Structure formats: structure tokens, C-alpha cells
Amino acid sequence: MxxxxxxxxxxxxxxxxxxxxxxxxxxxxxxxxxxxxxxxxxxxxxxxxxxxxxxxxxxxxxxxxxxxxxxxxxxxxxxxxxxxxxxxxxxxxxxxxxxxxxxxxxxxxxxxxxxxxxxxxxxxxxxxxxxxxxxxxxxxxxxxxxxxxxxxxxxxxxxxxxxxxxxxxxxxxxxxxxxxxxxxxxxxxxxxxxxxxxxxxxxxxxxxxNLKVDTNAPPYDPAELDVLKSQIGARLTWAAISTFQGEEEIAADVHEFIRPHHKALTIIVPRHPERGDDVEAMLTARDLTVARRSRGDVINSQTDIFLGDTIGEMGLYLRLTEVVFVGRSMASEGGQNPLEPAMLGCAVLSGRNVQNFRETYQRLLKNGGGRIVRDAEMLRKAVHYLLSNHKVRGEMIRAGAATVNDMRxxxxxxxxxxxxxxxxxxxxxxxxxxxxxxxxx
The missing domain is CATH 3.40.50.11720 (3-Deoxy-D-manno-octulosonic-acid transferase, N-terminal domain)
Incomplete structure (x- = not known):
């Protein structure tokens, strides 16, 4: 032209x-x-x-x-x-x-x-x-x-x-x-x-x-964190964050897979909180018990899914777990930024479609702070493995934090x-x- x-x-x-x-x-x-x-x-x-x-x-x-x-x-x-x-x-x-x-x-x-x-x-x-x-x-x-x-x-x-x-x-x-x-x-x-x-x-x-590396960790309300931690108690947790349509279903699959092995709570944070009603309907259709953050629902021992359908509280959700799957990478394409979970002490998992954050993921993978999963089956096994292995999980968390520091x-x-x-x-x-x-x- x-x-x-x-x-x-x-x-x-x-x-x-x-x-x-x-x-x-x-x-x-x-x-x-x-x-x-x-x-x-x-x-x-x-x-x-x-x-x-x-x-x-x-x-x-x-x-x-x-x-x-x-x-x-x-x-x-x-x-x-x-x-x-x-x-x-x-x-x-x-x-x-x-x-x-x-x-x-x-x-x-x-x-x-x-x-x-x-x-x-x-x-x-x-x-x-x-x-x-x-x-x-x-x-x-x-x-x-x-x-x-x-x-x-x-x-x-x-x-x-x-x-x-x-x-x-x-x-x-x-x-x-x-x-x-x-x-x-x-x-x-x-x-x-x-x-x-x-x-x-x-x-x-x-x-x-990347300027995102030099940002402060996302804020949170310490009082709210204490309340949620007391409700969760000693249960293990894992989170699927910034999810797009189709990835909440995958997170539900993971929850059902790990349930016989761990009395774990699954945290799902859709990229677009306005999808909360649709996500809840899908989860309840699978006979999963859902507590929604937007309603102020209390998490109890029977809660399967904590649905983080609010704006500006990612810092709160990430501080509730040590294992995170970052969405828009399996059922959708492009990926989402893995830096926030890495800087907040989470082992990072992601699908293969992370083109928009290629260099960041390359560094995390090279240093051992993140892992790429091929499909839903591999994600199920990865979450189960990390929840079962405190030492490996800790090594990934430390590697992720070191990667973030090196990129500043x-x-x-x-x-x-x-x-x-x-x-x-x-x-x-x-x-x-x-x-x-x-x-x-």
C-alpha cells in the first residue's frame, strides 16, 4: 500500500x-x-x-x-x-x-x-x-x-x-x-x-x-483477608484467575479430580466479573457448592468453589493460595500477565497460548517459577502434584519471586x-x- x-x-x-x-x-x-x-x-x-x-x-x-x-x-x-x-x-x-x-x-x-x-x-x-x-x-x-x-x-x-x-x-x-x-x-x-x-x-x-514488574503488589484489605482465611481454615487452596469462557469448566474439572485426594477449595476469578451469574449457573449444574464474593457468601467446609466475581480484589484472592492457573491461555489465546501471582508467592501454571507475554513466561519457565500445561488433563495432574508436594511448590514460589526481582x-x-x-x-x-x-x- x-x-x-x-x-x-x-x-x-x-x-x-x-x-x-x-x-x-x-x-x-x-x-x-x-x-x-x-x-x-x-x-x-x-x-x-x-x-x-x-x-x-x-x-x-x-x-x-x-x-x-x-x-x-x-x-x-x-x-x-x-x-x-x-x-x-x-x-x-x-x-x-x-x-x-x-x-x-x-x-x-x-x-x-x-x-x-x-x-x-x-x-x-x-x-x-x-x-x-x-x-x-x-x-x-x-x-x-x-x-x-x-x-x-x-x-x-x-x-x-x-x-x-x-x-x-x-x-x-x-x-x-x-x-x-x-x-x-x-x-x-x-x-x-x-x-x-x-x-x-x-x-x-x-x-x-515491562513496567508491570515495577508495580507494587496489588492491594488488599487485611481485615477481609483474615476473615476469609478463618473461613477457609486448614484447607488447601488453588486458584484459576483471569479466566475466559471455557476455562471455568476446566477449573471445575480440576476440582472434581483433586477432591478425592484433598479437601481443597477452588478459587475461580473470571477476567470479566459480570460473567459471575453464568459461571455460577454452570458450577451449580455440576452439583458444586459455590460461595460468591459479590454476595458476601460465607465459605464453609462444604464450599467447593469460591467465586471471585468482584473488581479490584486480585490482591486478596492471590493471598489466599500458593498455586495459580493463569487464564486466557487454554480455552482462549494470548495469555494474561503472570507477574502478580509470581510476586505474591504463587507457583504459576498456564496453558500454551501465552503469545502476549512470551518473554515473561520464558523467564519464569527457565528459572523454574512456572510450568506450561498442554491440556486440562495435564492441569489436573499439575495441581494435584503441587498441592501434594510442599517442597516442590516452595521451590517454584521462590524461583518466581527471584524472576520478578531480576526483571525490575x-x-x-x-x-x-x-x-x-x-x-x-x-x-x-x-x-x-x-x-x-x-x-x-
Whole structure:
């Protein structure tokens, strides 16, 4: 595809967005009905602000969902500590909850505007960011082009391109180049990601490692942990987390397999908590006794499954066990991040479809902190083996923690890459603070 065709395609994208703009209300209403949008804040998706812009320099951070939000929180805190205002946009209700619970009140959260010219321009007109920092792989054409037209520096941090995304963009290499040339810098997670961004036209590209390694362990309520541990008592536990459809059935199979050998409690944490009703119906149809976290059900000796269908409590669930299967890896593809269970003292199991976190899993496997299971039968045997062998389980846990420690350092490298963009804003923020102090004297 030639450069001319790329420009024509992007122009067509802009006009298509304008044409569908009047009809997106129904789409947002449908998402709100499913719990995927906050009804009271839908106007933010059209670019209408729900907060005033602070005086002084401002950085716009964008993180699509929970994982990306958690990854950039330390970076946001570093920027805010310099006196620079921050507005964070996310695209999901769950990530909004994470932002509210983990960030200081002065960090402004907004839902990301739809990638339509009218919405994006309205957002930018109000917030007038001095710098845009985008997490991982959020390549929205209209947003990138509008930022470029306004000469607002935009940096992609913790950048990654999955096999599927890279293949898709490679088929549209001219469009990719027309977009990525607007990026001032790409800070990629791995050498593989960096090379992929370069091949698509991004310049300059550096490598930092994965910001998720430098995040704090997910928070939890100590009082709630004590309550749940007292309910579980001396029972062994294992957990299937971030599960997608089909993987809860596999977890139920595992539970039924290990039940004659261990009076174990199985913890299931769906990736999308709104699926809780469907998951419970499947489990009860198999005559399994379920306690749901969202209902506040009490776990007793007859409970088979503890269903973690809440938002923002992964830190609680992971502290209840030492054996974890990480989902989206067996009945679905791509994998989920295994770093949180590894840093919280869990032996990590996963299916083979972990393309999105290939390097992380390679390190865990090499060091002995994780194991890949081929299928449901192998997972059943692996869970049974680890519950039966305290020594082996402990060795995996220690290897996983050591792997996480060895991978740290991405935050410092990312900050170094951002210095040319952040340092002038730091000076500007200090001057604004000085002026305010003088005015108050």
C-alpha cells in the first residue's frame, strides 16, 4: 500500500467517524446496559469533561484497561510528584475503579473519548495537554493524528505488539507508518517489540522492560483477608484467575479430580466479573457448592468453589493460595500477565497460548517459577502434584519471586526516556508554583 493510499484510507476513516457520530449513543447505551459503561459518565466518551483543567503543565496518560492502568500507576506518581498535573483516561469500568482506588485524589480520571474527530477535538480543546503518554499498544488513528496536528508530543510506553497485531499492521504498513511517524518516542517492553515497531516505521525506539514488574503488589484489605482465611481454615487452596469462557469448566474439572485426594477449595476469578451469574449457573449444574464474593457468601467446609466475581480484589484472592492457573491461555489465546501471582508467592501454571507475554513466561519457565500445561488433563495432574508436594511448590514460589526481582528496572529506564519531555514541564510547574506563592504573600 502506497503512502498516497494510506493518506486516503486515514481520510476515509475520519469521514466515516463523522458519519457514525450521531448514532453512537445507542452503542454506548447498550454497553451501559451490560455494565461496560458508567451511565452517568457517558458524556466523557464524547469528549465532554467532568472536571476543570488545572492551571499549569498537564500530562495526559491513557491506559486501556486494568493491566495497562496498573502498569502506569508508578509512572503517573513519578510525574505528579514533580508538580505536574495529570489526567488519566481509561476505557473500562474496571480500570476506572483501579484508578479511583489506587491513585491520589488530585489525579483526574476521565473515560477516553471515542476515536472520532469531534470527540477527540473536544477533549483536546479542554485539557490542552503538554504531553500525551500512551500505554502498551493503544494505536487510535484519529487521536494520534489530532495530537500530531497540534504538535503535542506523544510517547508510547511499555509498548508491545502481539503476533496478531503485528501481522495485522504489517498488512497495512503504509497506514502504520503514517500513524507511528507522529509518535515522538516508543519505549518498548522487549527487543522483539522494539524491532516490530521499527519495522512499522516508529523512530526512535528504545527498550525498557515491562513496567508491570515495577508495580507494587496489588492491594488488599487485611481485615477481609483474615476473615476469609478463618473461613477457609486448614484447607488447601488453588486458584484459576483471569479466566475466559471455557476455562471455568476446566477449573471445575480440576476440582472434581483433586477432591478425592484433598479437601481443597477452588478459587475461580473470571477476567470479566459480570460473567459471575453464568459461571455460577454452570458450577451449580455440576452439583458444586459455590460461595460468591459479590454476595458476601460465607465459605464453609462444604464450599467447593469460591467465586471471585468482584473488581479490584486480585490482591486478596492471590493471598489466599500458593498455586495459580493463569487464564486466557487454554480455552482462549494470548495469555494474561503472570507477574502478580509470581510476586505474591504463587507457583504459576498456564496453558500454551501465552503469545502476549512470551518473554515473561520464558523467564519464569527457565528459572523454574512456572510450568506450561498442554491440556486440562495435564492441569489436573499439575495441581494435584503441587498441592501434594510442599517442597516442590516452595521451590517454584521462590524461583518466581527471584524472576520478578531480576526483571525490575523498567520504571527507571522509562523515566530516562521521558526526561526530554518531562524536564521542561517540571521547570514550568515550579515556576507556576513560585508565582502562586508570590501572589499569596
Amino acid at each position: 502506497s503512502e498516497r493510499w494510506a493518506r486516503t484510507a486515514l481520510t476515509g476513516y475520519r469521514w466515516l467517524g463523522g458519519a457514525i457520530y450521531p448514532f453512537v449513543g445507542g452503542y454506548l447505551s447498550m454497553r451501559a446496559a451490560k455494565g461496560k459503561e458508567e451511565h452517568s459518565r457517558r458524556r466523557e466518551r464524547y469528549g465532554y469533561p467532568s472536571a476543570a483543567r488545572p492551571v499549569g503543565p498537564l500530562v495526559w496518560f491513557h491506559a486501556a484497561s486494568v493491566g495497562e492502568t496498573s502498569a502506569v500507576i508508578p509512572l503517573i506518581e513519578e510525574v505528579a510528584a514533580r508538580g505536574i498535573s495529570v489526567v488519566l483516561t481509561t476505557g473500562t469500568v474496571t480500570s476506572a475503579t483501579i484508578a479511583r482506588d489506587r491513585l491520589a485524589p488530585e489525579i483526574i480520571h476521565q473515560y477516553v473519548p471515542l476515536d472520532l474527530k469531534t470527540a477527540v477535538c473536544r477533549f483536546l480543546d479542554h485539557w490542552q495537554p503538554d504531553l500525551a503518554i500512551i500505554a502498551e499498544s493503544e494505536i487510535w488513528p484519529m487521536t494520534i493524528l489530532e495530537l500530531g496536528a497540534r504538535r503535542i508530543p506523544q510517547v508510547l510506553v511499555n509498548g508491545r505488539l502481539s503476533d496478531r497485531s503485528f501481522a495485522r499492521w504489517s498488512r497495512r504498513s503504509s497506514i502504520a507508518e503514517a500513524l507511528l511517524e507522529n509518535l515522538s518516542h516508543v519505549v518498548a517492553q522487549t527487543d522483539v517489540d522494539a524491532e516490530r515497531f521499527r519495522r512499522l516505521g516508529a523512530r526512535p525506539v528504545t527498550v525498557s522492560g 528496572g523498567a520504571l527507571a529506564l522509562t523515566l530516562k526516556a521521558l526526561e526530554p519531555y518531562i524536564n521542561p514541564l517540571t521547570v514550568k510547574a515550579r515556576l507556576h508554583a513560585y508565582d502562586r506563592e508570590k501572589q499569596q504573600e
